[in-house]
Amino acid sequence: MEPTTAPASPDRRRELLDTAAEVFAAQGYNATTVRQIADAAGMLAGSLYYHFDSKESMVDEILAAFLDELWAGYDAVLEAGLGPRETIEALVTESFREIDRHRAAVAIYQKEARYLATQPRFGYLTESRRKFERAWLGTLERGVAEGVFRADLDLRLAYRFLRDTVWVAASWYRPEGRHSPEEIARQYLAMVLDGIALPS
Amino acid sequence: MEPTTAPASPDRRRELLDTAAEVFAAQGYNATTVRQIADAAGMLAGSLYYHFDSKESMVDEILAAFLDELWAGYDAVLEAGLGPRETIEALVTESFREIDRHRAAVAIYQKEARYLATQPRFGYLTESRRKFERAWLGTLERGVAEGVFRADLDLRLAYRFLRDTVWVAASWYRPEGRHSPEEIARQYLAMVLDGIALPS
Amino acid sequence: MEPTTAPASPDRRRELLDTAAEVFAAQGYNATTVRQIADAAGMLAGSLYYHFDSKESMVDEILAAFLDELWAGYDAVLEAGLGPRETIEALVTESFREIDRHRAAVAIYQKEARYLATQPRFGYLTESRRKFERAWLGTLERGVAEGVFRADLDLRLAYRFLRDTVWVAASWYRPEGRHSPEEIARQYLAMVLDGIALPS
Amino acid sequence: MEPTTAPASPDRRRELLDTAAEVFAAQGYNATTVRQIADAAGMLAGSLYYHFDSKESMVDEILAAFLDELWAGYDAVLEAGLGPRETIEALVTESFREIDRHRAAVAIYQKEARYLATQPRFGYLTESRRKFERAWLGTLERGVAEGVFRADLDLRLAYRFLRDTVWVAASWYRPEGRHSPEEIARQYLAMVLDGIALPS
DNA sequence: CATGAATGAGCTTTCATTCAT
DNA sequence: GATGAATGAAAGCTCATTCAT
Numbered sequence: 001m002e003p004t005t006a007p008a009s010p011d012r013r014r015e016l017l018d019t020a021a022e023v024f025a026a027q028g029y030n031a032t033t034v035r036q037i038a039d040a041a042g043m044l045a046g047s048l049y050y051h052f053d054s055k056e057s058m059v060d061e062i063l064a065a066f067l068d069e070l071w072a073g074y075d076a077v078l079e080a081g082l083g084p085r086e087t088i089e090a091l092v093t094e095s096f097r098e099i100d101r102h103r104a105a106v107a108i109y110q111k112e113a114r115y116l117a118t119q120p121r122f123g124y125l126t127e128s129r130r131k132f133e134r135a136w137l138g139t140l141e142r143g144v145a146e147g148v149f150r151a152d153l154d155l156r157l158a159y160r161f162l163r164d165t166v167w168v169a170a171s172w173y174r175p176e177g178r179h180s181p182e183e184i185a186r187q188y189l190a191m192v193l194d195g196i197a198l199p200s
Numbered sequence: 201m202e203p204t205t206a207p208a209s210p211d212r213r214r215e216l217l218d219t220a221a222e223v224f225a226a227q228g229y230n231a232t233t234v235r236q237i238a239d240a241a242g243m244l245a246g247s248l249y250y251h252f253d254s255k256e257s258m259v260d261e262i263l264a265a266f267l268d269e270l271w272a273g274y275d276a277v278l279e280a281g282l283g284p285r286e287t288i289e290a291l292v293t294e295s296f297r298e299i300d301r302h303r304a305a306v307a308i309y310q311k312e313a314r315y316l317a318t319q320p321r322f323g324y325l326t327e328s329r330r331k332f333e334r335a336w337l338g339t340l341e342r343g344v345a346e347g348v349f350r351a352d353l354d355l356r357l358a359y360r361f362l363r364d365t366v367w368v369a370a371s372w373y374r375p376e377g378r379h380s381p382e383e384i385a386r387q388y389l390a391m392v393l394d395g396i397a398l399p400s
Numbered sequence: 401m402e403p404t405t406a407p408a409s410p411d412r413r414r415e416l417l418d419t420a421a422e423v424f425a426a427q428g429y430n431a432t433t434v435r436q437i438a439d440a441a442g443m444l445a446g447s448l449y450y451h452f453d454s455k456e457s458m459v460d461e462i463l464a465a466f467l468d469e470l471w472a473g474y475d476a477v478l479e480a481g482l483g484p485r486e487t488i489e490a491l492v493t494e495s496f497r498e499i500d501r502h503r504a505a506v507a508i509y510q511k512e513a514r515y516l517a518t519q520p521r522f523g524y525l526t527e528s529r530r531k532f533e534r535a536w537l538g539t540l541e542r543g544v545a546e547g548v549f550r551a552d553l554d555l556r557l558a559y560r561f562l563r564d565t566v567w568v569a570a571s572w573y574r575p576e577g578r579h580s581p582e583e584i585a586r587q588y589l590a591m592v593l594d595g596i597a598l599p600s
Numbered sequence: 601m602e603p604t605t606a607p608a609s610p611d612r613r614r615e616l617l618d619t620a621a622e623v624f625a626a627q628g629y630n631a632t633t634v635r636q637i638a639d640a641a642g643m644l645a646g647s648l649y650y651h652f653d654s655k656e657s658m659v660d661e662i663l664a665a666f667l668d669e670l671w672a673g674y675d676a677v678l679e680a681g682l683g684p685r686e687t688i689e690a691l692v693t694e695s696f697r698e699i700d701r702h703r704a705a706v707a708i709y710q711k712e713a714r715y716l717a718t719q720p721r722f723g724y725l726t727e728s729r730r731k732f733e734r735a736w737l738g739t740l741e742r743g744v745a746e747g748v749f750r751a752d753l754d755l756r757l758a759y760r761f762l763r764d765t766v767w768v769a770a771s772w773y774r775p776e777g778r779h780s781p782e783e784i785a786r787q788y789l790a791m792v793l794d795g796i797a798l799p800s
Numbered sequence: 801c802a803t804g805a806a807t808g809a810g811c812t813t814t815c816a817t818t819c820a821t
Numbered sequence: 822g823a824t825g826a827a828t829g830a831a832a833g834c835t836c837a838t839t840c841a842t
Contacts, residue, residue, distance in 0.1 A: 428628070
């Protein structure tokens with residue numbers, strides 16, 4: 001019979017951050033008030049400041065944790081020595097898994113990254129974006145060189161196409177939905193790699 | 201005896217709305233203060249209220265004007281009696297033209313529609329989203345029925361894929377960029393219809 | 401028949417700063433709320449922010465204006481080529497005049513300078529204190545060298561004695577009081593220069 | 601069976617009060633947070649409330665203890681039947697000894713007494729000030745009557761001059777400094793009684 | 801005795817909006 | 822048409838204080 005007492009500190013933080021992420025994702029960072037987060041967490045606005053320095057430091061922690069995990073997955077893929085097509089497949093699948101696990105964080109990242117990145121504190125967002133571009137664009141270039149991808153495309157356009165295509169899914173994805181992240185990845189890859197048209 | 205120096209009122213409104221749209225797109229609706237808009241327009245915050253009822257009515261007018269124009273184009277395409285593939289091609293091209301003309305409005309729509317749609321005043325956003333879905337999803341279904349599009353796809357997924365793919369472009373598109381909207385449309389269609397992979 | 405309209409901007413600022421100075425002097429900077437200042441000025445707390453950036457910038461302006469005026473007077477004295485005793489007399493008189501004109505500002509300076517000086521923004525307070533010390537201590541040293549002042553004193557102690565003696569007066573001085581600033585200066589100088597004891 | 605490790609409670613209180621006094625003196629009562637005191641004492645803010653009722657009761661105890669000790673010394677001097685000049689000398693010396701022993705408390709008294717005295721709880725501050733005035737002013741008057749002090753001074757001014765002159769020293773005094781309290785008293789008395797100027 | 805977590809009141813500040821001129 | 826000054830509501834945050842453990 002568990003006592004209904006307060007959980008230990010790091011767990012509590014995580015709990016609160018998850019709550020905050022949900023609210024941020026639903027309403028937008030700026031449109032979310034600290035009071036709304038506190039309400040959702042069942043406490044008073046001021047009480048949040050026992051755990052966090054500021055509203056800003058909450059998004060900060062949410063985004064940083066997400067990017068850490070994301071890059072752990074990406075790095076594993078990139079160091080696996082796969083061919084270009086298999087790398088793209090693995091990156092897309094990894095991305096949808098990340099969306100599945102951290103939907104709220106991904107949605108926040110999508111909507112607020114550009115705005116937040118203007119502040120020095122969030123410099124790592126810009127950094128991450130660059131690393132991201134190098135990884136995807138590099139793979140595409142390799143694929144063209146190796147004759148696996150079409151040569152008649154503007155690769156920067158293709159990169160943006162891929163990137164957006166994957167991440168925007170966070171805005172509508174629901175974990176309890178019909179498809180598993182792997183299934184969604186498979187469908188996306190089918191479209192991205194081979195197109196929606198039947199070869200005539 | 202009207203003085204000829206005073207600018208026609210509707211022009212001034214348009215001018216101010218364009219300015220506001222630019223700022224909204226750059227900073228987000230909530231993060232934008234009325235004063236920032238006024239600064240950008242070279243006037244004081246209070247003076248904007250001679251032209252507009254409220255900050256809300258500014259986004260309202262911006263979005264409504266954009267959607268009006270968009271649907272004029274879409275409706276023309278949908279009533280032209282084209283085949284499914286040609287319809288998709290025309291809709292995508294039309295969309296990129298719209299992005300070219302109303303980049304700021306499209307960017308605002310992308311970022312804020314979900315949040316704004318919760319208010320009754322912006323009910324037309326939800327309505328438009330539904331019409332949108334009917335148009336695209338219907339065309340896809342027709343394409344599958346006619347054997348022009350692949351039958352092994354979850355069409356709702358494909359719809360979202362198409363929709364996001366096109367509109368997210370507003371977040372990075374720059375009118376002075378390398379490619380014309382038609383050229384971008386062509387590239388996107390190449391990827392979407394036939395995939396980025398070379399047929400093996 | 402004057403209309404009871406709002407006065408022009410720079411005057412209004414001065415008015416508000418005078419009000420603020422009075423409240424700060426009476427209650428202490430930290431113990432004073434922006435609301436109290438606004439109340440005293442007959443407006444709402446938020447309205448003060450039309451005129452000033454922050455509570456801090458209010459003290460800043462108050463103190464800076466006071467020190468500017470003070471140094472104008474001091475510099476005139478120091479450049480007049482007076483003997484040490486006459487210089488001390490003139491500085492003391494000038495100080496009491498300043499207390500008479502800017503009682504609140506002087507009181508704030510006395511109570512809050514040390515605390516405020518820890519912030520970079522108020523660096524000029526430290527600077528002013530140093531300049532102050534050079535002026536007074538230098539005059540005392542000159543006086544000892546010329547045989548006008550006693551040689552058996554620790555001059556740093558004497559400097560502090562003089563300095564405090566003069567400025568603390570701001571904490572009890574009332575402009576409508578019995579004595580004019582010049583008369584108070586005369587009495588202080590009598591005590592400081594010749595002592596309160598009768599020569600035996 | 602009391603464990604011998606637990607420190608006697610009154611000692612701990614004293615220790616904490618000394619710590620608190622130091623912080624209050626350095627930052628001002630209002631600008632000091634309970635947490636800063638707790639930090640300085642190596643405990644958490646809430647823990648202080650095991651020892652004290654409130655922040656207010658801390659200053660209260662600090663000031664009351666200081667005034668108790670001060671008046672013990674003053675009363676001894678006043679009842680010793682000394683002449684006016686010797687009384688002044690003894691009071692000044694006693695005061696500097698008090699500054700030496702309770703620098704922080706004296707500094708707090710100097711800066712905060714006026715503000716605190718507005719609350720009923722600190723009524724003894726006002727009382728003490730009155731007693732103080734009677735003691736010093738009475739001695740001065742006696743001195744004038746007996747021909748020991750100059751008759752051409754406004755005695756209320758002289759009183760304030762003496763009072764401030766002595767106590768403000770608490771704001772710069774450092775116990776480890778060059779001069780003993782007795783030496784400082786001697787120098788102050790030399791200035792106050794006989795002036796800084798050489799008799800011409 | 802001390803901690804960890806929370807409360808609740810109040811603070812400074814922001815900002816959309818109003819309105820007399 | 823625009824300005825200058827103000828309003829009022831609400832925001833983010835601070836802090837003395839409480840209390841179960």
